[in-house]
Amino acid sequence: MPDLEHLSLPDxxxxxxxxxxxxxxxxxxxxxxxxSIAEELGVSRATVRAALARLAGEGLVEIxxxxxSIVTRLSHExxxxxxxxxxxxxxGAVRAVLAHGAAELVDPLTELVARMEHAxxxxxxxxxxxxxxxxxxxxxxxxRKPRLARLFAGMDAQMxxxxxxxxxxxxxxxxxxxxxxxxxxxxxxGGDPALVASTLYRxxxxxxxxx
Amino acid sequence: MPDLEHLSLPDxxxxxxxxxxxxxxxxxxxxxxxxSIAEELGVSRATVRAALARLAGEGLVEIxxxxxSIVTRLSHExxxxxxxxxxxxxxGAVRAVLAHGAAELVDPLTELVARMEHAxxxxxxxxxxxxxxxxxxxxxxxxRKPRLARLFAGMDAQMxxxxxxxxxxxxxxxxxxxxxxxxxxxxxxGGDPALVASTLYRxxxxxxxxx
DNA sequence: TCCATTACAGTTGTCGACAATCGACAATCG
DNA sequence: CGATTGTCGATTGTCGACAACTGTAATGGA
Numbered sequence: 475m476p477d478l479e480h481l482s483l484p485d486x487x488x489x490x491x492x493x494x495x496x497x498x499x500x501x502x503x504x505x506x507x508x509x510s511i512a513e514e515l516g517v518s519r520a521t522v523r524a525a526l527a528r529l530a531g532e533g534l535v536e537i538x539x540x541x542x543s544i545v546t547r548l549s550h551e552x553x554x555x556x557x558x559x560x561x562x563x564x565x566g567a568v569r570a571v572l573a574h575g576a577a578e579l580v581d582p583l584t585e586l587v588a589r590m591e592h593a594x595x596x597x598x599x600x601x602x603x604x605x606x607x608x609x610x611x612x613x614x615x616x617x618r619k620p621r622l623a624r625l626f627a628g629m630d631a632q633m634x635x636x637x638x639x640x641x642x643x644x645x646x647x648x649x650x651x652x653x654x655x656x657x658x659x660x661x662x663x664g665g666d667p668a669l670v671a672s673t674l675y676r677x678x679x680x681x682x683x684x685x
Numbered sequence: 686m687p688d689l690e691h692l693s694l695p696d697x698x699x700x701x702x703x704x705x706x707x708x709x710x711x712x713x714x715x716x717x718x719x720x721s722i723a724e725e726l727g728v729s730r731a732t733v734r735a736a737l738a739r740l741a742g743e744g745l746v747e748i749x750x751x752x753x754s755i756v757t758r759l760s761h762e763x764x765x766x767x768x769x770x771x772x773x774x775x776x777g778a779v780r781a782v783l784a785h786g787a788a789e790l791v792d793p794l795t796e797l798v799a800r801m802e803h804a805x806x807x808x809x810x811x812x813x814x815x816x817x818x819x820x821x822x823x824x825x826x827x828x829r830k831p832r833l834a835r836l837f838a839g840m841d842a843q844m845x846x847x848x849x850x851x852x853x854x855x856x857x858x859x860x861x862x863x864x865x866x867x868x869x870x871x872x873x874x875g876g877d878p879a880l881v882a883s884t885l886y887r888x889x890x891x892x893x894x895x896x
Numbered sequence: 897t898c899c900a901t902t903a904c905a906g907t908t909g910t911c912g913a914c915a916a917t918c919g920a921c922a923a924t925c926g
Numbered sequence: 927c928g929a930t931t932g933t934c935g936a937t938t939g940t941c942g943a944c945a946a947c948t949g950t951a952a953t954g955g956a
Contacts, residue, residue, distance in 0.1 A: 482750060482909080483909080483910075484909095507936090507937070507938095508937075508938070509936095509937075509938090512911095517910080517911090518909095518910055518911045518912075519911085519912085519938090520731060520909090520910065520911070520912095521909090521910065521911085523938090523939095524738070527735070527738060531742060533832070539693065539938085539939090540916085540917055540918060540937080540938060540939080541917095541918065541919085541937075541938080542936090542937060542938075543938095555830055555831055555832050555833075556832055558777075558781070558830055558832075558833065559777075559830060559832040559833045559836060561777075562773060562774065562776075562777030562778075562833060563773065563774075563777075563836075565773075565777070566769075566770075566772075566773030566774075566776070566777070567773075570769070619766055619769055619770060620766055621744070621766050621767055621769075621770040621840075622766075622769065622770045622773060625770060625774075625836050625839075628836075629832075693939080694939075694940075695939095718906090718907070718908095719907075719908070720906095720907075720908090723941095728940080728941090729939095729940055729941045729942075730908090730941085730942085731939090731940065731941070731942095732939085732940065732941085734908090734909095750908085750909090751907080751908060751909080751946085751947055751948060752907075752908080752947095752948065752949085753906090753907060753908075754908095
């Protein structure tokens with residue numbers, strides 16, 4: 475399996491496994507056997523191993539030493555925990571953004587919200603997840619804090635899993651997504667850090683802001 | 686080289702390289718050649734490779750694909766950036782702690798501050814770094830947010846490098862450490878989130894709290 | 897002299913094989 | 927019949943070797 479692009483082999487395997495996990499082709503708890511994956515994809519175990527290590531770093535798989543890796547099972551507490559961490563990172567980014575003014579963010583984010591409305595009408599989950607990632611990603615990128623952005627991006631995959639499970643258990647409706655994000659844009663345009671923070675908190679934790 | 690404990694070989698190599706980097710035995714910019722390290726330590730390149738990947742995840746090493754890895758060079762901007770990310774994470778943890786009351790934290794943290802005073806008298810940097818790690822680590826652990834704590838701990842190594850470089854360039858004096866941490870404990874005991882946040886901000890960024 | 901080309905040394909990328917370890921089941925003993 | 931121990935298959939941990947790639951120095955031509 476030679477290089478098609480300049481993507482490394484572990485990158486490719488990592489991406490493939492990630493999409494399979496997020497599409498629920500590899501449900502929570504599935505055992506991931508290095509040798510089997512390697513054989514199926516026609517690569518070496520070392521390559522698969524590197525990919526699994528990265529997935530573990532993203533929190534999508536758990537590696538039990540000397541046993542085997544499994545696709546992470548997200549309990550309700552895990553989901554709350556992941557959302558809180560995500561909220562903390564994004565709120566820290568947003569504070570930095572507001573310090574310099576968020577005016578130039580409003581237009582591109584509004585554009586993304588419009589595309590979310592289309593995705594909601596089309597019931598297209600995959601596109602919606604991508605738009606959500608793009609929305610929050612560009613918001614955090616505007617803070618110009620590379621390490622914060624990196625930590626935030628490291629949770630993208632896990633948040634994808636959270637979204638999928640929230641939709642499955644009907645805690646969330648695709649139609650709510652554009653509205654929630656529009657609220658965020660409005661708060662951002664207002665420029666009040668406290669209001670943005672509480673809006674973000676509800677966005678992620680879906681409870682009133684009590685902290 | 687058989688196991689003495691249940692530490693894996695990559696763990697051991699990772700720890701060894703990390704302490705060497707933090708002790709400046711491997712200064713910023715040093716080339717890290719997998720084969721050389723493997724030969725010196727009597728392990729395989731695959732093992733070294735895994736250790737380097739983890740160091741890269743911690744931000745202590747940069748891996749240039751197809752070239753070689755080097756010990757990360759931290760510019761002034763990098764240090765500011767790392768401190769801001771660390772601040773954001775810890776502040777998020779502290780807010781969760783304060784929501785449940787921080788009373789039971791005051792005593793153990795005060796104890797750590799006392800030990801910092803001894804370390805300052807002894808001019809013992811290594812102990813001071815460990816105490817600092819323990820202080821902030823136990824503070825964050827009290828929030829009971831596993832993912833937040835994991836992200837925070839992932840920056841421990843980088844913060845060790847920051848502290849070393851701050852001391853070398855005399856932006857920081859060991860004697861200030863106990864005082865700064867005592868201020869934090871006091872703010873924590875007071876229970877006012879805004880005061881704790883601004884104290885934390887000065888702790889990490891050493892500027893007035895403007896955000 | 898300068899630039900393009902080529903050959904070379906150094907280093908990582910990838911692989912298949914062997915050793916070590918773990919869990920499960922079977923066999924044995926009380 | 928239950929508990930303990932031994933054995934076996936499955937899986938990961940580790941390794942050394944080869945292939946591919948990168949940057950550099952030597953070479954040749956204008």
